[in-house]
Amino acid sequence: MRLVGKNVVVYGAGASGMSAYQLVREKGAKAVIYDDNPEAKGATNSKGVIDSADIIVLSPGVGGSKDFLLDAKFANKLIIGEMELASEFCRAEQIAVTGTNGKTTATMLIDYIFRRAGKSSYAVGNIGTPFSSIADRLDATEVAVVEASSFQLESCVKFSPDTAVILNIKPDHLERHGSMEKYIAAKAKIFACQSEQDFAVYNADDPIVCALAENSAAKKVPFSLSRPVRGGAYISSGFVCFDGTPVLSLDEVDMRGAEIENLLAAVAVSMTHGISAYGTAAGAIEFERPKYRRQKVDCIDGIAIYNDSKATNVSSCISACEATEGDCVLILGGAKREENFAELFAQLPKNIRYICVCGENAREITDCAAAVAFGSISTCDSIMSALRASFDIAKAHAYPNILFSPSSKSFDSFSDYKMRGRHFDTCVRALRAEL
Numbered sequence: 479m480r481l482v483g484k485n486v487v488v489y490g491a492g493a494s495g496m497s498a499y500q501l502v503r504e505k506g507a508k509a510v511i512y513d514d515n516p517e518a519k520g521a522t523n524s525k526g527v528i529d530s531a532d533i534i535v536l537s538p539g540v541g542g543s544k545d546f547l548l549d550a551k552f553a554n555k556l557i558i559g560e561m562e563l564a565s566e567f568c569r570a571e572q573i574a575v576t577g578t579n580g581k582t583t584a585t586m587l588i589d590y591i592f593r594r595a596g597k598s599s600y601a602v603g604n605i606g607t608p609f610s611s612i613a614d615r616l617d618a619t620e621v622a623v624v625e626a627s628s629f630q631l632e633s634c635v636k637f638s639p640d641t642a643v644i645l646n647i648k649p650d651h652l653e654r655h656g657s658m659e660k661y662i663a664a665k666a667k668i669f670a671c672q673s674e675q676d677f678a679v680y681n682a683d684d685p686i687v688c689a690l691a692e693n694s695a696a697k698k699v700p701f702s703l704s705r706p707v708r709g710g711a712y713i714s715s716g717f718v719c720f721d722g723t724p725v726l727s728l729d730e731v732d733m734r735g736a737e738i739e740n741l742l743a744a745v746a747v748s749m750t751h752g753i754s755a756y757g758t759a760a761g762a763i764e765f766e767r768p769k770y771r772r773q774k775v776d777c778i779d780g781i782a783i784y785n786d787s788k789a790t791n792v793s794s795c796i797s798a799c800e801a802t803e804g805d806c807v808l809i810l811g812g813a814k815r816e817e818n819f820a821e822l823f824a825q826l827p828k829n830i831r832y833i834c835v836c837g838e839n840a841r842e843i844t845d846c847a848a849a850v851a852f853g854s855i856s857t858c859d860s861i862m863s864a865l866r867a868s869f870d871i872a873k874a875h876a877y878p879n880i881l882f883s884p885s886s887k888s889f890d891s892f893s894d895y896k897m898r899g900r901h902f903d904t905c906v907r908a909l910r911a912e913l
Contacts, residue, residue, distance in 0.1 A: 479566045482506035487527050488560075489547075490537025491518035497608035498535045498560045501567065504614070507533070531555055535563050538604065538629040541654060559633030561626060564602075564609035570616035573747060574603075574637075576626040576668050577645025577681075579794040582768050584645055584740040585625040588747050591761030592621055595753045599623060604630060628655065632664040638671040641750070642696065643679040643743050646736075647686040648793035652816045662686060672696035679746045681739060682707050699750055701742035711742040711749070718742065718762075720749040726759035732767060735800035770899035772798045772883070775906045778913065781872045783865075783906055786883035787899030792822045795885035799827045806830055806879040807868040809861070811837030812886030812898070819846040822885060826852070832871050834864040838890035861898075862905045869909060 484507045488499040491513040502509045512528065513521035528534065528546055533556045536542060542557065551557055565572060575585045585601050592599035600616065602609040603624040616622060624639065628651055631637070647665055655661040669678050669690055680691040682700035691698055700710035709721050717724045718741060725745055733741050741762060748758040767773060770787040777783070784802065789795045790812075799808065808830045817839070823846055833855040835843045840857050847855045858864035861882075868880045882902050892898040 479563075481533070484508065484532045485530055486510075486533045486535060487512050487531040488535045488537070489513070489540045490560075491515070491521040492537055492539060494539075494560045494608040494610065495535075495537040496520075497611040498537070498563055501563065501610045501614065502533075502535065505567070533558065535560055536633050538627060541629075542633055557633065558635070559630055561603060561609050561624065561630040562634045562637045564613035565624075565637055565639070568609070568613040568616055568622055569618045570600075570613075570620040570622045571618075571641075572622050572624060572639040573641040573643070574624045574626045574639035574668055575643040575645070575743070576628070576631060576665055577643070578648040578650045578791065579797060580645045580737070580740040580743075581625050581627075582788070583737070583771055584643065584743050585623050586768055587740060587744040587762065587765050589621075589623040590765045591744060591748045591753060591758055592623070592751075594761035594764065595748075595757040597621055597753075601625070603627075626668055628661055628664040631667045634667045634670075636671050637667060638673065638676070639668065640675075641677040641679060641747055642668040642672060642694075643747060644668060644681060644684075644687045644690060645739055645743055646681050646684050646793070647690075648791065649816075649818065650791045650793075662690075666690045666693075669694040669696065677747075677750055679743055679750075681743075682710065699746050701739070701746045703736070703738055703742065711746040713738070713742075718745055720745055720755070720758075723749075723755055725749070725755045726762055730759070730763045731765075733801070734803065736797035737772070737801050770895060772801060772881075775903055776910060778869070778906075778910055779873060780878065781869065781880060782878060783869075783880045784882065785899055785902050785906075786881060787888070787895045787902055789883040789885055790887050790895055792817050792819065792885050795822060795883045796825050796827070798881060798883040799830055802829065802879050802881050804829060804879055805875075805877040806881050807832045807834065807872045807877055809834050809836070809864045809868055809880070809882045810843055810885050811835045811840050811864075812884040812888050813837070813890040814839040814842065815887050817886060819843050819885070820849065823847060823850045823852055831875065831877055832868075834858050834868045834871075836861055836864045837884070837886060839886055861902055862908065865902070865905050865909055866912075
């Protein structure tokens, strides 16, 4: 992509937008940042800059359905997302990971295994480090492991990673995409432009993902929790295997239930890239799970307390519940969005013995519980009060676990799941101090 002398508008003044702005300026473009917020630092709020733009770069938080963006597209202006822009200037091998659940863990795990094996690898994208902040500084001997969200993929036109991974697809972000079909279409773009020299790593147990993989031109590398798959990763007799080769025992890693999808995907990527079974296993065994993903915070009076603030949807919460061994009190609730809590109660594992609910959508959750006659539930006015109630219930009934897995976005009270996770950690410390 040639940017010298081009008028480029970067839409969005967040971290990704600022990194994209710096990148296009370094490549010779005349750049300006536009943001809907008139108080955004370093940005303009005048739509006149859109009219004079040759290229518009969208930050991940910006949807492409705004009228003036559609007008720009009709005027033959190039509209490109920050992730795809970065990809255009990146000489490193690109491994892109998407999925409704688990993509941060899988991205971090792949990156860790590669670095543990001596490769120069960088985890970027939705994980927190904007791809555009380092893309043009990487050379052909290095690897960029890109966590790709549906928001980032939505705007892609020619994005073609050397290896693309889809972990799973469940309903999520429908308020942004408008329908499940459009959400799937966004995810599909990770495979869409791959060539026969590329790899498509996919979940063979997910029918939606399988259908997308069928249409990929890339070499297909499946993984499955349920059965052996030729040329891919699977479980056999308690071992993670790849195409007939045992790699490591499940007892050696802290992953259970659907979490193992992330491990299988990472094994599939590592083994197809020539990392040995020993090197892959060593990285997987040493890996530490990301913060706020079923992370053990404390054990008070024999009751383990887990922080799974990153569970922002129903399927992620179910996965965390299934991975928690032993009877458990679950803390649910957060921002009111389009989550299907009827689905949650339909699939709720038997180890969930009681639920404490708080947040904006508490009434919606308790109504769904009542509809299926799940009576072991109560409403609390805050996360702290829900934690106190959960602890009292767990202690009274000798339940060994408390799991904070909200199954909801955090925007009722917090800017993101990380802020919510930090607050829950603070609540746990406060509970310990009270006892």
